Amino acid sequence: MKKSFAIETHDLTKVYGTGNTEVVAMQDASMQVQHGEVVALLGPSGSGKSTFLTAVGLINPPTFGQVFIGGQLTLDGPQARTNLRSFRRRHIGFIFQKSNLIPFLSAIENVQIALELNGETSGTARRRARELLDDLGIGDRADNLPSMLSGGQQQRVAVARALANRPSVILADEPTAALDSHRGRQVMELFAQVAHERGAGVIVVTHDHRALDVFDTIYEMEDGRMFRQG
Amino acid sequence: MNLASKDIRHNLGRFALTTLGVGMLLMVVMGMGGIYRGIVEDATLLIDRVGADLWIIQRNTRGPFAEVSRVPPNLVHRALAVPSVQSAREFVYHTIQREREGKPLRIAVLGLSWPTDKGEWIPLIAGRPLAQNHFEMIADKSLGFRLGETVELGKETYTVVGITTSMISSNGDGIGFFTVTDAQAIQFDTPGEAVRLERASREARGERSEMGLKQPPLLEQAVKPSGELPAIARPQLSAVMVSVSPGTDPNQVADIISGWGDVSVFTQKGQRELLLKGSVEKIRRQIGLFRILLTVIAAIIMALILYTLTLDKIHSIALLKLIGAPNTVILGMIMQQALVLGVLGFGIAYLIGQKVFPMFPRRVILTQVDLSQLAFIVLVISVASSFLGIWKAMRVSPNEALS
Numbered sequence: 001m002k003k004s005f006a007i008e009t010h011d012l013t014k015v016y017g018t019g020n021t022e023v024v025a026m027q028d029a030s031m032q033v034q035h036g037e038v039v040a041l042l043g044p045s046g047s048g049k050s051t052f053l054t055a056v057g058l059i060n061p062p063t064f065g066q067v068f069i070g071g072q073l074t075l076d077g078p079q080a081r082t083n084l085r086s087f088r089r090r091h092i093g094f095i096f097q098k099s100n101l102i103p104f105l106s107a108i109e110n111v112q113i114a115l116e117l118n119g120e121t122s123g124t125a126r127r128r129a130r131e132l133l134d135d136l137g138i139g140d141r142a143d144n145l146p147s148m149l150s151g152g153q154q155q156r157v158a159v160a161r162a163l164a165n166r167p168s169v170i171l172a173d174e175p176t177a178a179l180d181s182h183r184g185r186q187v188m189e190l191f192a193q194v195a196h197e198r199g200a201g202v203i204v205v206t207h208d209h210r211a212l213d214v215f216d217t218i219y220e221m222e223d224g225r226m227f228r229q230g
Numbered sequence: 231m232n233l234a235s236k237d238i239r240h241n242l243g244r245f246a247l248t249t250l251g252v253g254m255l256l257m258v259v260m261g262m263g264g265i266y267r268g269i270v271e272d273a274t275l276l277i278d279r280v281g282a283d284l285w286i287i288q289r290n291t292r293g294p295f296a297e298v299s300r301v302p303p304n305l306v307h308r309a310l311a312v313p314s315v316q317s318a319r320e321f322v323y324h325t326i327q328r329e330r331e332g333k334p335l336r337i338a339v340l341g342l343s344w345p346t347d348k349g350e351w352i353p354l355i356a357g358r359p360l361a362q363n364h365f366e367m368i369a370d371k372s373l374g375f376r377l378g379e380t381v382e383l384g385k386e387t388y389t390v391v392g393i394t395t396s397m398i399s400s401n402g403d404g405i406g407f408f409t410v411t412d413a414q415a416i417q418f419d420t421p422g423e424a425v426r427l428e429r430a431s432r433e434a435r436g437e438r439s440e441m442g443l444k445q446p447p448l449l450e451q452a453v454k455p456s457g458e459l460p461a462i463a464r465p466q467l468s469a470v471m472v473s474v475s476p477g478t479d480p481n482q483v484a485d486i487i488s489g490w491g492d493v494s495v496f497t498q499k500g501q502r503e504l505l506l507k508g509s510v511e512k513i514r515r516q517i518g519l520f521r522i523l524l525t526v527i528a529a530i531i532m533a534l535i536l537y538t539l540t541l542d543k544i545h546s547i548a549l550l551k552l553i554g555a556p557n558t559v560i561l562g563m564i565m566q567q568a569l570v571l572g573v574l575g576f577g578i579a580y581l582i583g584q585k586v587f588p589m590f591p592r593r594v595i596l597t598q599v600d601l602s603q604l605a606f607i608v609l610v611i612s613v614a615s616s617f618l619g620i621w622k623a624m625r626v627s628p629n630e631a632l633s
Contacts, residue, residue: 059632085555089553100552104233104236104237113231113553113555161553
């Protein structure tokens, strides 16, 4: 068991289709993210960034390769080595380009549900959810449904939900796309803060080059292949 | 946090309308059960209430409730002569159709054996039992008569002296209780011209007969009313009801009477079964099968509703899976909504049914047993119909939250 990295991938390859329709979306993508490290993943559309992220997030298993989270082997090719859903709940926080909130839950309930699913009592979950929303500056909209929030506000609720269970891994796919530059930078800095304070490994897929200074390491993907830039 | 209630609250209007629709559907299922029960109850009510241990009817018939049964009036006295027979009463029963205020009025005419039977056993909601041998009647309230109202039937006028309720024939017609004599007068009422023609015909037949040729004075009798002619029998009865002495097994008495060649005899239970297996059986089966069909349709519709409700939540379900919600949380959400839909639908069906069913022309009887059975069926349907939605939800990939 490897313990030195928050996230470690070995030669992740994802192949869709077979024969003439075979498409290689990701090939031999390897990455190591230490605890407390914030990694940016850059690349043009279709380069395989989201495929990599969903593989690391244990959502879309690779065809080949291995994924270790906190030193634990979770995916060995398409084979799950643990209960993926339970593992995701306990260890991984997701933020996506679209806020992806549950439409019939209020802002605070969207955060609260993540905590309750992880075993928190309703009262504790609600207090913690409110703290997170306050920290992100949307405590006053806590009782609003997602449909009553702006895109930026929805995204901050999604960030709060991702942070709720103090995950050891945070995966963000274009998290600042719906935010203005100021709020976008705030979110990036928040990731850095969470990573440094809690020792979480953070991978952020982004096109926003204005905030690259926040990141400890930068990777780039092109045609399914991954390169480390710095 | 209860996700089912949150989702319902978020889509309250649509869920309420859906529940109302399911409720109306279940009300039809409930109503069919009530109609079924009403038919059985109506068919057997008279037999149960009239309190006869044995029914003596025309040989090889199914009795007056199923077909025409004719027995001679002297059968009452023959029955009384049988050991252990406590009482024997005449029973006359037939249905007539007249017009009242421009609308057809069907009355199941039932003759009470005056003075033995004045109708004291009939549950009255107004008025009194019969107090004289002629020209009085007790009417079921479904006939629409008022207390004291007079009704012309045949050549006579009858006064409504009592109003009863829930006294319905197996065909759903309200029963009018008369004395046997009046019931027969109504049944055998003949227009004056027909009487005159019959008398003339009788005289003509007599003139051609050997008896008329040998004894011409006899022909003078032919033009008299039938009732004054000793050779013409009294009108026949539909059946004779027998009560046996306390402690006597009715089957023992039935065994004796069944030896008579001109009649058949049934115990109260036998007559009841005969009625249910005879005239009521087809409609009972028809409604029973229709009820099953409706229940299946309700189950299919509920399954489709729950499937659609699940489809509307596919993204949320995928998202729940993405953030690690176990299947039990998702399954619970769908199952709870199915149960809420079923329980509220049942409640709506019951409440609306209570208001609507009394307006039906025939009785719709909701018994506790039937309601409990339906409630159980609704629970089973709710759970079963949620399986389609659960099946769909279980197949959803967390990937779909990203699309």
